[in-house]
Amino acid sequence: MKSYWIKSVDEKEVNKFERLQENIKTDICIIGGGLTGLNLMYNLRKYNINTVLIEKDKICRSTSGNSTAKITSQHGLIYKYLADSKGIDYAKNYYKANEEAIENIANIINKEKIECDFEYQPSYVFTGTIEDIQKLKDETNVINSFGGKAEYLEAKDIEISNLIKTVAGVRFDRQAQFNPYKYANALAQICNGPRMKIFEETKAVDVIDEDDCYIIKTENGAEIKTKYLILTTKYPIVNIPGFYFLKMYQSTSYAVGMRTKEKIFNGMYINSEKPTISLRMAKDKDGYVLIVVGSDHKTGEEMDLSDSYTRLEKIAREIYPNGEIKYHWNTEDCITLDKIPYIGEFSKVWENCFVATGFNKWGITSSKIAADIITDKILGFKNEYEEIFTSTRVEPIKNIKEVGNIVKESIDSLVIKKLEIPKEEINQIQKGEGKIVEIDGKKVGIYKNEKDEIYKVDPVCKHLGCELTWNNLDKTWDCPCHGSRYDYKGRLLYGPSVKNL
Numbered sequence: 259m260k261s262y263w264i265k266s267v268d269e270k271e272v273n274k275f276e277r278l279q280e281n282i283k284t285d286i287c288i289i290g291g292g293l294t295g296l297n298l299m300y301n302l303r304k305y306n307i308n309t310v311l312i313e314k315d316k317i318c319r320s321t322s323g324n325s326t327a328k329i330t331s332q333h334g335l336i337y338k339y340l341a342d343s344k345g346i347d348y349a350k351n352y353y354k355a356n357e358e359a360i361e362n363i364a365n366i367i368n369k370e371k372i373e374c375d376f377e378y379q380p381s382y383v384f385t386g387t388i389e390d391i392q393k394l395k396d397e398t399n400v401i402n403s404f405g406g407k408a409e410y411l412e413a414k415d416i417e418i419s420n421l422i423k424t425v426a427g428v429r430f431d432r433q434a435q436f437n438p439y440k441y442a443n444a445l446a447q448i449c450n451g452p453r454m455k456i457f458e459e460t461k462a463v464d465v466i467d468e469d470d471c472y473i474i475k476t477e478n479g480a481e482i483k484t485k486y487l488i489l490t491t492k493y494p495i496v497n498i499p500g501f502y503f504l505k506m507y508q509s510t511s512y513a514v515g516m517r518t519k520e521k522i523f524n525g526m527y528i529n530s531e532k533p534t535i536s537l538r539m540a541k542d543k544d545g546y547v548l549i550v551v552g553s554d555h556k557t558g559e560e561m562d563l564s565d566s567y568t569r570l571e572k573i574a575r576e577i578y579p580n581g582e583i584k585y586h587w588n589t590e591d592c593i594t595l596d597k598i599p600y601i602g603e604f605s606k607v608w609e610n611c612f613v614a615t616g617f618n619k620w621g622i623t624s625s626k627i628a629a630d631i632i633t634d635k636i637l638g639f640k641n642e643y644e645e646i647f648t649s650t651r652v653e654p655i656k657n658i659k660e661v662g663n664i665v666k667e668s669i670d671s672l673v674i675k676k677l678e679i680p681k682e683e684i685n686q687i688q689k690g691e692g693k694i695v696e697i698d699g700k701k702v703g704i705y706k707n708e709k710d711e712i713y714k715v716d717p718v719c720k721h722l723g724c725e726l727t728w729n730n731l732d733k734t735w736d737c738p739c740h741g742s743r744y745d746y747k748g749r750l751l752y753g754p755s756v757k758n759l
């Protein structure tokens with residue numbers, strides 16, 4: 259399902275970039291055409307360095323083009339957590355880096371005259387429970403103590419309190435929102451030229467580390483030889499070295515968009531408690547769209563997902579009873595164990611290779627920060643924020659519960675589930691259902707469509723071999739270990755896997 263952002267753009271007006279057909283040599287190769295890859299390409303454009311960006315599908319159709327598109331330094335209630343776990347200076351620098359990213363994105367949009375529905379809006383974390391009031395007060399105090407600007411508000415001062423249960427909130431002023439698909443496509447158009455080439459439908463399937471360069475093998479058969487390699491595939495497609503698969507998991511969220519006759523509220527909102535409710539309005543030539551995001555879960559978790567959208571539709575109707583729900587979409591992002599992105603060197607043993615990942619569903623500003631840090635690293639400059647996001651950090655892991663979950667999920671899916679003998683028989687599978695069954699002593703993933711046609715896959719993830727689970731909403735096979743996803747025919751939708759089933 260396409261997001262509102264993608265549907266709001268006439269495809270005829272979107273630039274198409276050719277596939278890579280022949281072997282090429284370049285100075286810099288960026289793998290991944292989301293916001294991180296494109297922001298980076300835009301930065302490098304000033305320096306006249308041969309740069310190639312390859313994208314496996316089309317520009318900005320993955321997580322970036324399916325986000326809520328809030329450009330904000332308010333990443334939930336992060337600052338009290340950062341101050342407690344890393345110190346107040348750390349929290350201050352994280353805030354400064356993200357505040358600057360908002361202005362840096364705004365400056366690009368102004369300078370390049372990009373029409374992407376950018377507008378400054380305040381952002382709020384609100385709560386509907388009195389139990390969270392103290393957390394919101396603590397967050398406000400921490401931010402103000404290091405010189406940041408946050409305001410604690412009671413419900414009466416929060417615009418949405420007459421629309422959704424709200425008892426308090428924290429406001430950040432001069433935050434922003436935009437249409438990420440319009441922004442990304444404009445950047446792609448600006449960047450593509452003789453020294454900077456974008457290739458779409460060009461999937462990297464392997465990376466080889468040679469003495470003085472990297473060779474990227476693509477699915478089309480063509481190879482790229484490059485001095486610098488930047489992995490902006492969201493989840494790194496290279497496992498070793500790097501070992502990011504031990505440090506992150508993926509989480510999926512759902513969105514609905516409702517057409518409304520008027521602007522219902524100003525500002526962008528997210529609640530502090532679970533389940534997550536994230537809200538914003540968008541405006542286009544046809545009027546307004548209310549966007550409600552939530553229903554989060556760990557990607558690949560074995561669960562009934564059938565009400566993921568209906569739950570959000572209900573919230574939208576409570577807010578605005580007479581609107582028409584027109585858009586549904588979902589996407590996933592990488593979650594790190596310490597809630598901080600990994601930006602910088604991919605590994606201590608791979609020189610000239612950089613990565614940006616683990617944005618914890620706050621990658622609009624983080625992708626700009628990442629682009630700036632990596633640009634400075636390539637050019638040999640020191641970036642004042644690089645140490646906050648050090649990608650090769652090895653620290654005592656405090657989030658023991660989540661580490662335990664990652665290890666348990668991997669053992670379950672790599673070993674235990676594989677030994678389980680499926681109870682179901684193929685003829686017990688209902689129309690529209692997917693299940694793993696045993697055929698001739700081998701496990702097979704079966705999907706039966708509404709016409710009783712059967713699609714078979716090998717239900718083992720091509721990334722690291724975990725057993726896949728059936729997603730009964732999207733009719734996909736999802737990996738509970740690292741979040742790769744495949745359609746019912748076994749075609750890859752989301753990495754880190756690079757192969758079809």
Ligand SMILES: Cc1cc2nc3c(=O)[nH]c(=O)nc-3n(C[C@H](O)[C@H](O)[C@H](O)COP(=O)(O)OP(=O)(O)OC[C@H]3O[C@@H](n4cnc5c(N)ncnc54)[C@H](O)[C@@H]3O)c2cc1C
Pocket residue numbers: 289290291292293294295312313314315316317318319320321322323324325326327328329330460461462463490491492495509510511512513551588589590591614615617618619620621622623624625753756
């Ligand atoms: C539901 C949801 C809502 C969100 N809302 C917000 C928000 O409001 N504000 C905010 O700050 N953040 C938000 N985020 C997070 C943010 O959208 C992401 O962190 C950010 O977009 C990631 O950008 P990216 O460029 O790193 O990844 P992506 O946008 O995923 O781009 C990676 C690209 O790499 C390509 N690729 C992958 N593998 C290969 C390969 N083998 N070869 C070639 N290309 C490849 C993919 O096709 C993709 O286009 C949200 C996340 C979710 C899940």
